[in-house]
Amino acid sequence: MEYSIPEAAESYNSSSLQTTGSTSTSTSTTSGNSSATVTASPITTNPSRYENQKRRDWNTFGQYLRNHRPPLSLHRCSGAHVLEFLRYLDQFGKTKVHTPICPFYGHPNPPAPCPCPLRQAWGSLDALIGRLRAAFEENGGKPEANPFGARAVRLYLREVRDLQSKARGISYEKKKRKKPPPTQPPAQLPPP
Numbered sequence: 681m682e683y684s685i686p687e688a689a690e691s692y693n694s695s696s697l698q699t700t701g702s703t704s705t706s707t708s709t710t711s712g713n714s715s716a717t718v719t720a721s722p723i724t725t726n727p728s729r730y731e732n733q734k735r736r737d738w739n740t741f742g743q744y745l746r747n748h749r750p751p752l753s754l755h756r757c758s759g760a761h762v763l764e765f766l767r768y769l770d771q772f773g774k775t776k777v778h779t780p781i782c783p784f785y786g787h788p789n790p791p792a793p794c795p796c797p798l799r800q801a802w803g804s805l806d807a808l809i810g811r812l813r814a815a816f817e818e819n820g821g822k823p824e825a826n827p828f829g830a831r832a833v834r835l836y837l838r839e840v841r842d843l844q845s846k847a848r849g850i851s852y853e854k855k856k857r858k859k860p861p862p863t864q865p866p867a868q869l870p871p872p
Contacts, residue, residue, distance in 0.1 A: 730811070737808055738815040741765060754821070759830025762812075766805055766836065773800040778847040788848050802841040809833060 727735070744765050745752045752761060776790075777799045784790035813828035827833070 734811040734815050737811050738819070741812055744768065754816075754819075755825075757827050759827050759832040762809075762827050762830065762833050763836055766800070766809075766833075769805075769808075770797075770799045773798045775799055775801040775844070777844055785847055796847075799840075799844075802837065802844050805840060806837055809837065 742754075745754065745757060745761075748761070775798060776794075776796055778785040778787075778790070778794065778796045782794050782796050784792075784794055784796075809828050813826055816826050816828055817823055823829070
């Protein structure tokens with residue numbers, strides 16, 4: 681099954697930027713008299729980079745559902761459809777994932793080119809699912825019905841992580857907090 685997502689899905693809709701009005705109040709006291717000055721000044725709040733990316737990802741997934749044959753509505757979307765979307769995205773990946781028969785399998789920095797496929801990096805997929813999971817709930821979805829949190833999706837991400845880890849010879853271990861070194865009292869010198 682092949683889908684086409686136009687470049688427009690990548691760009692964001694500038695009309696979705698929110699402009700809010702703000703009122704500031706200042707009070708000054710002069711010899712017992714109190715006066716309040718109220719001024720209104722429009723403040724434009726730009727969404728964060730994360731919010732922009734989340735909106736673009738959400739729009740891209742919506743476009744994917746509309747282009748699906750037959751078209752899917754969001755409430756009928758399941759974890760299986762999310763997996764299909766992730767596999768579809770692999771064709772746009774930029775991470776070389778060596779196959780077990782490749783002579784560079786397990787080498788983080790291969791010395792020569794090879795015909796192994798380019799895929800989406802595990803970290804990118806993991807972040808994407810996190811953003812889509814949040815966007816689903818922000819757009820009225822119930823947390824218990826969130827297809828991005830389905831067990832199959834979590835298992836797929838774990839499988840991709842392990843496969844890419846072995847293929848590149850790099851482990852994706854959770855970063856552990858470093859414990860501060862124990863403080864020792866200053867060493868006392870023996871008397872001369």
